[in-house]
Every structure is written in structure tokens, then in C-alpha cells.
Amino acid sequence: MTTTQQIADHLATQPEAKQAEMRTLHEQLLKALPGTRLWFDTGVDDKGKVVANPTIGYGFQVLQYAGGKTKDFFQIGLSGNTTGISVYILGLKDKKYLTDTYGQRIGKASVTGYCIKFKKLADIDLAVLIEAVQYGAGATAH
Numbered sequence: 473m474t475t476t477q478q479i480a481d482h483l484a485t486q487p488e489a490k491q492a493e494m495r496t497l498h499e500q501l502l503k504a505l506p507g508t509r510l511w512f513d514t515g516v517d518d519k520g521k522v523v524a525n526p527t528i529g530y531g532f533q534v535l536q537y538a539g540g541k542t543k544d545f546f547q548i549g550l551s552g553n554t555t556g557i558s559v560y561i562l563g564l565k566d567k568k569y570l571t572d573t574y575g576q577r578i579g580k581a582s583v584t585g586y587c588i589k590f591k592k593l594a595d596i597d598l599a600v601l602i603e604a605v606q607y608g609a610g611a612t613a614h
Contacts, residue, residue: 478512479528490552493593504602505530511546527551533563533612547612548605556591561608574604
């Protein structure tokens with residue numbers, strides 16, 4: 473199964489309202505990150521244990537772990553969760569940047585060092601979210 477098909481299948485499993493919002497965000501992320509590499513992470517580890525929510529990934533980076541190991545991974549992640557939607561901006565070195573730069577401007581969202589979480593699109597300023605995503609993709613590009 474292709475990544476595009478995995479993404480389509482995953483989106484189809486979401487409740488109708490969340491599905492529509494995640495489709496809108498997916499389309500906006502594709503426009504904001506033209507030519508991006510797509511990923512789909514099921515959230516299941518090598519042993520079959522669920523360790524995260526399924527996530528649609530965008531972009532490419534090489535993550536380096538403290539022990540020296542590396543892993544190819546996405547830069548931006550989009551995931552539905554029990555309370556709404558999360559957008560992950562992975563690999564940023566400055567863990568205060570997202571909060572300091574976008575926290576006051578984005579609207580009704582929780583902003584951490586790598587995640588912007590909100591209940592629904594109407595709660596946030598989509599342009600600010602896209603600005604954060606584009607910053608993150610640029611800051612972690614290899």
C-alpha cells in the first residue's frame with residue numbers, strides 16, 4: 473500500500489468533523505511544503521505495541537539520538553487525538569521558540585517546544601500555524 477493510500481485510509485477512520493478538519497490541514501500542509509516527502513507512522517513499534525497516535529508526516533530529517541544513533545524521520549507531523557488535533561514540529565533545537573514566537577498569536581492552542589495542539593481549526597489562526605510549520609521545516613532541513 474502506498475503512503476498516499478495509507479493516509480487516505482487513516483483519514484477515513486476519523487470522526488466526520490475531525491476528518492474534514494484533518495483533510496483541510498493536510499491540503500494546507502501540502503501547499504505550504506511543496507514537493508515534501510510524505511510519511512505515515514502507524515504509532516505501533518517493532519514489537520507491535522501502540523506507542524503513539526497514527527501520524528501523517530511531511531518532510532525529511534535525520535534525527536540524532538544522545539547515544540549517537542540516527543533515524544530518518546519526518547519534520548512535521550499531523551495527528552488526531554482524543555481531544556482534537558496535534559501538529560508536531562520536530563527537531564527544533566530551541567525548545568522555547570514555538571511558544572515564544574507563536575504562542576500568543578496562534579489563538580486557542582497549547583504550544584510546547586515541539587507541538588501545537590488545538591480542538592478545532594476555528595480555534596486557531598491557520599496562517600500562524602502555517603508560518604510555524606514553514607519555519608520548522610526550514611530550520612530542520614538537511
